Amino acid sequence: MHAELELGLERRIGKRSAAVIEKHLGITTVGGLLNYFPRRYLSRGELTPISEVPLDEEVTLIARVVSNSTRPMRARRGSLTDVVISDDAGGRLPGTLKVSFFNGFRAKAELQPGRRAMFSGKVTRYGGSLGLTNPDFLLLDEDPDTPGIDPEKLAAMPIPVYPATAKLTSWSIQKVISTLLDTVELETLGDPLPAEIAAREKFLPVADAYRLIHAPQTPADFQRARDRFRYQEALVLQSALARRRAQLAAEEATARRPALDGLLPAFDRQLPFTLTAGQAAVGKTLSDELAQDSPMNRLLQGEVGSGKTIVALRAMLQVVDAGGQAALLAPTEVLAAQHYESIRRTLGPLSRDGMLGGFGPDAVQVTLLTGSMPTAARRQAMLDAASGTAGIVIGTHALLSENVSFYDLGLIVVDEQHRFGVEQRDALRAKASKPPHLLVMTATPIPRTVAMTVFGDLETSVLDELPAGRAPISTHVVGLAEHPGWATRIWSRSREEIDAGHQVYVVCPKIGADDDGDFTPGEAEPSAADLEGENGSRELASVTGVVEHLQDEPALAGVAVAPLHGRQDPVLKSETMASFTANQTKVLVSTTVIEVGVDVHNATLMVILDADRFGISQLHQLRGRVGRGGLPGTCLLVTTLEPGHPSRRRLDAVAATTDGFELSQEDLKLRREGDILGASQSGGRSTLKLLRVLEHEDVIARARQDAQRIVAADPSLAGQPGLAAAIDEYLNPEKEAFLERG
Numbered sequence: 001m002h003a004e005l006e007l008g009l010e011r012r013i014g015k016r017s018a019a020v021i022e023k024h025l026g027i028t029t030v031g032g033l034l035n036y037f038p039r040r041y042l043s044r045g046e047l048t049p050i051s052e053v054p055l056d057e058e059v060t061l062i063a064r065v066v067s068n069s070t071r072p073m074r075a076r077r078g079s080l081t082d083v084v085i086s087d088d089a090g091g092r093l094p095g096t097l098k099v100s101f102f103n104g105f106r107a108k109a110e111l112q113p114g115r116r117a118m119f120s121g122k123v124t125r126y127g128g129s130l131g132l133t134n135p136d137f138l139l140l141d142e143d144p145d146t147p148g149i150d151p152e153k154l155a156a157m158p159i160p161v162y163p164a165t166a167k168l169t170s171w172s173i174q175k176v177i178s179t180l181l182d183t184v185e186l187e188t189l190g191d192p193l194p195a196e197i198a199a200r201e202k203f204l205p206v207a208d209a210y211r212l213i214h215a216p217q218t219p220a221d222f223q224r225a226r227d228r229f230r231y232q233e234a235l236v237l238q239s240a241l242a243r244r245r246a247q248l249a250a251e252e253a254t255a256r257r258p259a260l261d262g263l264l265p266a267f268d269r270q271l272p273f274t275l276t277a278g279q280a281a282v283g284k285t286l287s288d289e290l291a292q293d294s295p296m297n298r299l300l301q302g303e304v305g306s307g308k309t310i311v312a313l314r315a316m317l318q319v320v321d322a323g324g325q326a327a328l329l330a331p332t333e334v335l336a337a338q339h340y341e342s343i344r345r346t347l348g349p350l351s352r353d354g355m356l357g358g359f360g361p362d363a364v365q366v367t368l369l370t371g372s373m374p375t376a377a378r379r380q381a382m383l384d385a386a387s388g389t390a391g392i393v394i395g396t397h398a399l400l401s402e403n404v405s406f407y408d409l410g411l412i413v414v415d416e417q418h419r420f421g422v423e424q425r426d427a428l429r430a431k432a433s434k435p436p437h438l439l440v441m442t443a444t445p446i447p448r449t450v451a452m453t454v455f456g457d458l459e460t461s462v463l464d465e466l467p468a469g470r471a472p473i474s475t476h477v478v479g480l481a482e483h484p485g486w487a488t489r490i491w492s493r494s495r496e497e498i499d500a501g502h503q504v505y506v507v508c509p510k511i512g513a514d515d516d517g518d519f520t521p522g523e524a525e526p527s528a529a530d531l532e533g534e535n536g537s538r539e540l541a542s543v544t545g546v547v548e549h550l551q552d553e554p555a556l557a558g559v560a561v562a563p564l565h566g567r568q569d570p571v572l573k574s575e576t577m578a579s580f581t582a583n584q585t586k587v588l589v590s591t592t593v594i595e596v597g598v599d600v601h602n603a604t605l606m607v608i609l610d611a612d613r614f615g616i617s618q619l620h621q622l623r624g625r626v627g628r629g630g631l632p633g634t635c636l637l638v639t640t641l642e643p644g645h646p647s648r649r650r651l652d653a654v655a656a657t658t659d660g661f662e663l664s665q666e667d668l669k670l671r672r673e674g675d676i677l678g679a680s681q682s683g684g685r686s687t688l689k690l691l692r693v694l695e696h697e698d699v700i701a702r703a704r705q706d707a708q709r710i711v712a713a714d715p716s717l718a719g720q721p722g723l724a725a726a727i728d729e730y731l732n733p734e735k736e737a738f739l740e741r742g
């Protein structure tokens, strides 16, 4: 890294400013602060549309003062100054905002009607109106930092808005950065971009780009600066991924060649169905890669129900045939237990478990290892994994625990990868003496650009066809606001399914009357409330509440109803699942614990209560639980929101298509990028600064091509010190760890 960028901030902006920046932004180096880019720019001459200001976030906005009045406070000493500010939208509401100051002497004096000022704070909603309490403000008309500038030029000059905090305003950050720009020798900074690319793209030189992104004179200035940094960001990221991919390919793994006479051929002979063309093709790819002595690193995407498990199982059998062990990591206990049961059932006489012998020496031992198992059983399972007695080990994150070891771990399969952080995948990798082969599976369709950005070090396979006999799922939005009578219709509809011999899932957003839902660690999907800042005063359907209610529901008289949620005792959970699988329980009322992987063919109806509380991909996953056994499935998305409410559009989107890729694009538009690239995927916070994966697909694709070319010619990047340094500099420790470990 360039020495200047690594330099402590106090050397360039002084001890006091450096301390403030470190305290509030956590930034300590020159490079860190230079790369703290404005999130957006305000136009000095324009007021910020108040209706577009996000709620409950630190925001910076420009507005005009309409009125200013001060009164003593009633209950305690001091005064309250109320200032109404406007965006001059002319009666269009909400175009005004009430700003309150406690003992706001400066506000009282300075915020006179007609003045324009920049405000910084959190906009909240009280009752029907928008408010801002004790914000920081800066009068614009006499900005002391810009004396003697031609007023017309000044009006056109964009004001950078930095991600601010409650204690440090955007304009304070701007001031410090402007000092930094004056004291750092920008011209000496190396360029991370290869000269040939900078020339081809006609990018600004680095020094100019830093100046113009922080202190633009015109909007065109920051656009050009952003173009460069955005591309730079994409190239650095893609080069890091390409380098990592090259390193992985150079690693040596144990080749696990298919056996002519082994479990896999025997398994294929007893398969009760024919593999789909996709399953066969992916199976061939995996088989070939496992037979290589460099590690397989593959992502398998396939719609819910596309039959990924069998593909994974066949790969595991090939590894077992070659003398290795395979581990299958599942995100929940319910799913791990279900995989264990169904894999043993599917293998039939080809498998045995730890307790019983007698299946002949050729059968593979399938072992379950979860945190809730009784100690003795868990210890036995660990022993079997360590001694190599267990050929296939299926488990939850308990597999990752330090005292679990393997005799010869050849393949790791991670199911429903969107639930796992990379570091968890990694903890498993570390249990093999040589790099193991890796297969990561997900049913959440990942848009191409996200895949390139997040999984750029994995090869991708897609299963895009459902096995024959899969019936379509029809999805309907049930709006109780406009049709209150449908509340009871849901249960008589359930009764019809049950009378026809089928079963019903009911999903609720909460467990009990007074909790916040079934929290799944590592899950990044925001609720509707997060997305819209809506208050949660409405009583939401809860598992216990609904089970109680159904006891008295005439339509379901005499029907076996059972609750299932994450806080139950694991033994109870597996008994409940077993009873539902055996068609004894007819109605399963649960939280999203059934979201992934659960496979009960006889279930045909899925009722999702307060469906507006769930995200798009969650709803899509949930409804994939029905329509599995050749029986048509129905999914009812029940909501009490008024038609036209923004959250109902999400439900309409889910009802309108079963195309997961289409839905995931929609989802990505609604969700903040950080949630996609965030904790659950990268193991750290998203650090993408200027790059937006949907918007900048072309930039990402171009950078990826460049990166592949550069890394292929020079894998260690010895000839590109600027780029190599930028990779280190750009990637924060968390993110770097993510790439290191992949």
Ligand code: ADP
Pocket: 273, 274, 275, 276, 279, 302, 303, 304, 305, 306, 307, 308, 309, 310, 443, 467, 468, 469, 597, 599, 628
């Ligand atoms: P997912 O991809 O969602 O994990 P699963 O692996 O659970 O899907 O498969 C869904 C169901 O389809 C399982 O019951 C499985 O046995 C069945 N299945 C898988 N492949 C085929 C096939 N080729 N023909 C018929 N049924 C299949």
Ligand code: MG
Pocket: 308, 309, 415, 597
């Ligand atoms: Mg699955």
